[in-house]
Amino acid sequence: MMQGENNMTLRFDARSVNEGFARVAVAAFIAGLNPTLDEVADVKTAVSEAVTNAIIHGYDDPDEQVELSCMVAGREIFIEVADTGRGIEDVKAAMEPFFTTRPDLERSGMGFAFMEAFMDEVTVESVKGRGTRVRMHKKIGVQEG
Secondary structure (H helix, E strand, O other), rough: OOOOOHHHHHEEEOOOOHHHHHHHHHHHHHHOOOOOOHHHHHHHHHHHHHHHHHHHHHHOOOOOEEEEEEEEEEEEEEEEEEEEEOOOOOOOHHHOOOOOOHHHHOOOOOHHHHHHHHHOOEEEEEOOEEEEEEEEEEEEEOOOO
16 A cells, blocks of 8 residues: 555454444544544445455454555545455456345345445455455545535
8 A cells, every 4th residue: 555644554353343443443543634424424334344345255264354554645545455365256246236245144235335435436356265455545525516
């Protein structure tokens, strides 16, 4: 990840309880940008979805690791969530609304759709059997016009 004005990287176990930790950590990290409550909620939701995908779809072992990196550059936040798990066979299909590989867990298949709705840009890189990297970007405090 490129270097910005402020950077952080966290690594945590692939356990669902750590989704909340990731949300709060990113919210605290972007606090210096003085985001609106809506902007904080958007970022927290996108992070939750990315981390949940890594945990649910990336691994079977909760002792595996998810890496969360954030960078602030000006009024922009760049977030990366990565796992070294099973990877995504077809990224384009996985990004379609309602697509899920885990219907047994009653997954809605809306994770990537939510990420795209709440962030300005979302890219996904994945190699089958080697993991997935989700990169998200959002401008904070910039009025849409």
